[in-house]
Structures are given as C-alpha cells and as structure tokens.
Amino acid sequence: MSKKFWEELPQGSVVLEAGSSAKFKTGGWRSMRPKWIEENCIQCMFCWMYCPDMSVKVKIEKDNKGEDKAVRADFDFDYCKGCGICALECPGKKGKKAIVMEEEGK
C-alpha cells in the first residue's frame, strides 16, 4: 500500500528545500493589476526595492563596458498581489507615472 501524504512528510516539521514557497503562486489574490509603461520608466528601481512580493523582475544585461547591468523587466504576475505600492512610489518621468494600476480582467 502506498504511503499516506502525512507519512511522507519529513519529521520535526522540517522543510528541506530553500525558497520552496515559489511553488505556491499568490497571483490569484490580485484584484488590481500593475501596468508598466516602459517609455516613462527611469530605471530608478524603487519598485523593485519596495515590492513586498519580490515580483518586479530584473534582467541582467551587459553595458558598453561589458559589465553586468541590472535592468527592470516586467512584473511577475504569478506572485504579484496587486497591492499598488510600486505605482504609488513610482517617480515616473516628467510627472508621468511608469506604473499605473488597472482593474484585473478588464
């Protein structure tokens, strides 16, 4: 007979895999969706720093000296809970926000 689910759990409530919460997607909690407008983005990375869900992706590119450079990429909608901190803290370019919140499913 195959083991029951609880019998397979490691003893002592130990979780052996680091960062395994990534398997639990929290994107479904969202009712407001952040939209990134790339032309207004000044790459200040505030959204990345203040995101409570680590849902602002960063891609690593080479600059003209050949060194690694972090560039803001789009949101990770698998985990973004739509709190809107990024949109509020976004300084934008010339008064135009680079992140705006939109209703989900619109």
Add this chain to the structure above:
Amino acid sequence: MTTTAKPLGLKKLALGEDRFSYGHRMCAGCGAPIVVKQVLMATDYPIIATNATGCLEVSSCIQQFTAWKIPWMHSAFENSAATASGIEAMYRSLVKQGKLEDRNVKFIAFGGDGGTYDIGFQSLSGAMERGHDMMYICYDNGAYMNTGIQRSSATPFGANTTTCPAGDVIPGKPQQRKDLTRIMAAHGIPYVAQASPSYHTDLMKKVQKAFEIKGPKFMNIIAPCNRGWRSRTNDAITLAKLAVETCYWPLYEIENGVTKVTVKPKEKKPLVDFLKPQGRFKHMFAPENEDMLKQAQEYVDAQWDRLLKESAAGESEKAE
C-alpha cells in the same frame, strides 16, 4: 568573506539574488517582507535566522513551503532571542572544538512587536545581557496583527484595536507606547538603532554596521500593516516615510552609548499627517477628541526634543 561593505546602490543590489522568496502569504502591501528583504540584502554574510511567532512566521513558513533561502528556525512565541542565542553559543563551541569551520556566520532573531515588546521580552533581555554575538530585529507594526489586531505595548496612544476599541468608554488606547529602543539601549549593548524601510539606504547601512560589531545588537524597524492600521494597501512605504517626517519614528542609532540622529527631516511635519490616513485614529479627529491629538503631538515633540539633545551631546563628545 567580505571585508569591504557591500555597495548599496539599487542598481548594484539588483544584480544579486533575494534571500527571501516570493510565494509567501503575507497580505498584499505588508511592510514586514520589505523589511526582511532589505535586511537580508544588506550583507553577503551567511545568516542563520530565528523567528518569534507572528505574521512573518506563520505566513513565510507553512508546512512544505518556506520563503526563506537561509537556515531559519521557529520554536515558540516568547523565545526567538533565546533560540538565536543558543544557536550562536553552539556554533561558537563547535568552532572552538574544531568540529566546524568558522565561516563568519551571522545570527539574526526576528520578532514582531508582540513577540519583542511583550511576550519575548524576557528572552530578549536575557540574550542581550549574556552578550551573545547576535542581532535582534523587531519589525514593529504596533499591535498583534496576526491574531486580529489586539493592543500590544507598542500600540501608539489613541489607536483603535479590538482590545482597546474606541467607543463610549475609552477613546482608543489610553496609554502611550513603550519606548523599547531606549530600553534596549539601557542594557548597555554596543549597538541599538531604529530604522524605516522607506529610508532603505539608512536601514541597510545600519545593518552593515551592526554586523561588523561583535556583541548583541538590536534594531527596531517600523513595518506598516494596512489591515491593522486601517489604511490603503498601497501606502506602506508612504506611511513609513511620514512616520519619520513627523518624528513619530525618528531614525537614530546609539553606538556604545553615543546617540546619533541619522536622518533629520528637512521640515518636521505635524503628527496629524501621519495619523490622518490611518483608520485606527479616525475617532481622534472627532471634535470632542481634539485634546487627544494635542496630547499625542506633545508626546512626540517631547521625545524628539530629548533625542535631539542627546544627539547634540553625542556629537560634542565625539568632537572633544
């Protein structure tokens, strides 16, 4: 091992990897994961963390799922500091016996304000007194948010919580909050600081500084909670900033007994700017409770003046 401090430019930091993962189940817009992320980001040292029971603990580690990418342990509500001090003592002993290579591991105990100010206070005080080489970080959201917003000794004056509800009998919490940062400084430990996630460079500098100091360290960090503070989900960072600008939550450090204010707001804003966006203070704006606003402002002013005096004394001491 890093000898020079890690650069704290956002562009440089973004090249690294977060040591606190997504997929945790804190509420949308919670301040605590921002605090944890910034603390862990500030350094490249290997870290072992312990956690008191609280929002952070229950929602970052649910059986099978952990958001931590560092060794992390929770044992009970009241003993985060005791657990960390035990791990630290064991590590030190194993290194001394030659059973373990010294990798310059740093130890952090996390706790919410309930697990720090109230329930975990004796173990925290004990660990600090014994002089363990560890850091205690309290993320202060000003009530027991995890169990449904009950008052703690960190709850500010006048706040409406479920165990001090504003109504006919009392207008919110009648007492002022306990100044734990000062109490920890009174333990005579080498480093005590207060920080805010909205001033991330200041926060991370303090963490870096603390890790270079041997002995017990304590940091108190404000972590807005939109559920308990009855505010909007998107204003955690704005409120953490207003708390500093109104001098409700001054940013300072006490290093070997010398006080230094690290961020002085350009213009001290009135406390109402901080209270107004929060629903838990709504009743204080009723005409009959005008006196409460005055009382709250007076308390903040007195604390700030005292801090400035101490800071000035610290500066003149340094100059001598």
